[in-house]
Amino acid sequence: AQSVAQPEDQVNVAEGNPLTVKCTYSVSGNPYLFWYVQYPNRGLQFLLKYITGDNLVKGSYGFEAEFNKSQTSFHLKKPSALVSDSALYFCAASSNTGKLIFGQGTTLQVKP
C-alpha cells in the first residue's frame, strides 16, 4: 500500500534560519511527489513537485525539495525562513493515476 510519512508534528525555527520539513514515502513504481501548504481557513496551495529529472526541485516562495531515491525521502527546505512561512505543510505522493496520498502534515512555526 502507498503511504507518506511526516515524522514531525511541528517544526520550530527562528526567522532567517534555514528550515527543513521531513517526508518519506512508500510508492510502487516511479513516485510523483508534491508539497502543499495550508494557511488557516484557506485551501491547500501547491508548492512544488518532483516528476523526474533533477533531484533538487525549486518551487514557490523560495522553497525547494530534495528527492532521494535511496532513502525514499522528499524533504522540504528553505535557506532563510520568514515569519509568514508559518503554516501547515503536507507532503503527498502519487502513482500514475494522479490520486494523491497525503502525509499527516507538519506545522511550521517561524518565530521572529
Added chain:
Amino acid sequence: DTGVSQNPRHKITKRGQNVTFRCDPISEHNRLYWYRQTLGQGPEFLTYFQNEAQLEKSRLLSDRFSAERPKGSFSTLEIQRTEQGDSAMYLCASSKYLTAPGELFFGEGSRLTVL
C-alpha cells in the same frame, strides 16, 4: 480562471439528515477529486472522476456517500443519513491530467458539522 469553487462553505445538520456539497472545478480540468480532512490529519482520498466517469472510490466511501459528475463539469457529493463521524472538511480538487500527474488545485472546502 476563478479557481475551484465549493458550496456551501459551512453546513450544520442534525444526525440522520442528508447533505449535498457542490464543486465547480477549473473549467479546462478533466479530473476532479474529493477528499475528506479531519482536524490534525492530512486529506484522505474519497473518489475521483475523469470527465464524467468515476474511476476510483475509496473504501472510506460507504454506501451512504455518493458522488456524481454528470456532464463532466461540476460535481456533487451527497451524504445520506449523516452520522457524527461524518463531521469533517470536504475538499474538492481538480487537475489537468495529460501524460503525467499534475498538481491538484484545491477549493477552500465545505465544512460539515453533524449534531
